Amino acid sequence: MALRDFLNRVINGRQLTEHVATGKTGTVRDPYGNDQADGLTPQRLARILRAAANGDPLAYFELAENMEERDPHYLAVLATRKRSVAQLPITVNAASDAADHKKHAEYLQSWIDDGVLRSSLFDMLDAIGKGFSVMEIEWKTSVGSWTPGKLIWRPPTFFDFDRDDGETLMLREAAGLVDLDPAKFIIHRSKAKSGLTVKSGIARVAAWGWMFKNFTLKDWAIFCQNYGQPIRVGKYDSNATEEQKDILWKAVSQIAGDCAAIIPRSMEIAFQEVGSKSASTDMFEKRVDWYDRQVSKLVLGQTTTTDAISGGHAVSQEHREVQEDIERSDALDLSTTLNLQLVRNMIAFKFGPQDHYPTLSIGRPDEVPLGEFANAFDIFARNGLKLPANFVRSRLGAPAPEGDEETVGGRPEAAPLKMTARQAVDRLFETSAHARKPDRDDVEHLTDRLEAEAAAILDGQIDTIRTALNQATSLEDAAQRLAKLDLKDEELAKAMASAMMVSHLAGQAALLDGLDDERK
Template identity: 50%
Template sequence: MAATILDPSGRPVPPAALRRLGEPVAGPTLAGVRPVFAGHPAEGLTPARLAAIHRAAAQGDALAYLELAEDIEERDLHYAAVLGTRKRALCQLPVTVEAASEDPEHVRHADFLREWLKTGVLGAALFDLLDAIGKGFSVLEIEWRTEPGMIVPARLIYRPQRWFGVPLEDGETIMLREGVGLAPLAPHKFVVHKHPAKSGLPMRSGLARLVSWAWMYKSFTLRDWAIFCQNYGAPLRLGRYGPEASEEDRRVLWRAVANIAGDCAAIIPKGMEIEFVEAAGLKEGAELYLKRADWLNREISKAVLGQTTTTEAISGGHAVAQEHRLVQEDIERADAAMVAVTLTRQVAHPIIAFNFGPQAAYPQIRIGRPDEVPLREQVEALHKLVPLGLTVEAAEVRDRLGLSEPAPEAEVLGGRAAPAPGGGPPPAPAPALQTTLRGLLARHLREPEPDLVEALTERLAEDAQGALAGLAAPIRRAFEEATDMQDLARRLSLLQLDPRALAEAMGRGLALAHLVGQAALLDELRRG
């Protein structure tokens, strides 16, 4: 029985649908239900109209809401800035592929997917995919490129959310506006990403629904502020004329008073005067509008970024900024996890199924920075542990530091002398230890009992063990008490270990080995 390719919902894909993979399905229509141009419900928006728009979206008619969400992003500079910051924070993260297992076939699938990622098709579409953060969902249409031995997406085309809707039956399934109703999406032709800011149906889970109220109230504030500046930004011009002034004199004075605001200059007959009257409390009135607009902007920042320090210069110092940055990184990781799941199921699975057939396990797309120990802590840990015997590949350390392997003829910094061929002779013991060892060797030649060598071996082993225990105990305690790798690195960096005890123990051990070897050779010669 031929293998069957399933869509993201688990339904079999008809062969006819597979043959139309390269044909557009959800393009715009000139006079149909998918027009290029949209309405602007934000014009003259009132609280009653906004409530009606939200109510209609919750009941399945989300066209006005989706148009309003686009209007808000175009009209509010602050919302556009913080929403763009959140989108671009994820767009610049590395995208990697993780094989389903170490099986060679699974590794081949992952390599195929990595080669497609190098084309940049996915990277160019990530920003549009993240439009779901504001509107609750986003839809990209896949334009497949079919070539002998390869079927991969050539483009991921952004389709406006207002071209789609949800059925009244569940209020969740995204469907294409077609004719007088909604049509199911063609399998393997769309990437539908849902990115809820709150739990619930897609039309009620976007940030635009939350932000729309703050935006409306801020627009009222800005309008009132503009009227205030227009009325009180320039002082009131008051012209005075005497009882002897004729009608012509009055007209001259009126023209002067009326034109002086724009022209900033006027002439009047002698005997007339113009007085500039300034209203009291102008500064306090202007600050009221500024404070209200700033407060609403901070509320929008909290809704989009989870904090305000990265967008507003507020007091609190470096510590507060660091805490707010951690909040932003938490949101970044959550966004990356949701997008990775969507791309794995709706992009990676079809690519592998079309090129290698249906699989029991598929490679996974990962987005985000790897969790690594900070470089400074790594260097300090190596500085402490390498002299104690820890072995690390130099290539791995260079990769972590971002350094390349030096060329054979390149001028290099650092390094150490190479050991002698064959490892070289063991280091010579101290002069006092040499005298002791020579005496022990002479006694062994006179009294060649094996008990003497065994006793000496045990004694030196105990000495070495004591020296090593003195060095290993603090390290063992650090490993036992550490809560994570960063804490372990910090504890190791604080240790003050004396390597002289270990060097002395090692010298004794090497001298012992040399002595026992000579004794064994003399015993062998004597028996021969």
């Protein structure tokens, strides 16, 4: 079956289902490889790195794998960086609002929901350490569609770079290097520095520190073995026979492990303690910790999340922001790789080549934090801003109630928010428990007085708020501008208090008038 990819090239469907970059013992793609870390010396490490830079990276790829296997700290910080991206949300955006583009996005989202991509992100991020990672796509076919059934990680030792440009990745074969079919492979690159991919991985920079740290660990182990327990000294008489000397040597050499030995009565064993061991031990530990901190900086950009150091919450928060910046960059690189090398072919195989394709995005939504959004919206709502309820619910992650479904929250029915000064005074007199309602002329007179006193204050405040909102560039900016406004709330409060006092006195006067009428 012939398909067309996003570049309108004809693709043989049968080739999409066959495995290409498989490994086999005894071939150029040996799945086991060699251990380059055994007996590593500065001279041999220099040769390995030089060979990689000059077009022979096989030993370097093997060493990069050995480094992860032998160093818990290096493995931990690499896994932390990879997992922080691999668990981020994956969203799909349609190319436009056109019906066809929405259909393409739904098709892509349906495949993402199957979990194939999610389970493969960790392996794709192997590029962080080695500079690149290769995933072979195992396409599966159903009714009229081709989707990736698996994304299979292939060891970097199975590949090499083109000798001419040093960048084009090719498959190792017995007869030489073979081009990779772009419809079958995803090549993700992650660069810690600019330059050739083989020289831009973190493992190349970490290799020197990793080697010297291992030298320190070996020295530390030897020191502990020799001085972590007393030195055993066996003493024998001048007339001791060779057999007696052998017995004494056996006792001295075995007593540390067995804690028991049999020696002639005439012989003696003395235990000599070594002083000032703590200072020597601290030297080894501090050196190992220093190398670990350098690796933490190299991989995560900071040390607070991996090492217990002083600095308090402020430093921890700042270091976490650095880690989030790296996480965001890794997620953007990964999204770009998938959109260019996978998404377009998926849509083209199903719907044919398109002018525009949907895109997937890996990462947290770049939105105002929920607390800041709630505070800003509260201020805006009280000043007349209206938002669709669906938008607010989506930001809160809360669904809309359906039918007669039981709900919590909400607010009781309240009086209209907009009330003129005249309505306020009328309401005051209507609800007064101390006086009968004065004559209409009195109410109108008091209302007119309150409107005159409050109108200028209210008009000025409304103009000030409107100006602040018009100048704001975002919700956060508007909230900050409103908080800085010097609203004349005291003057308005005085005007309202004065009106209420006058109305109260008017009510008292009306009550006294009523009593006088009854007496007459």
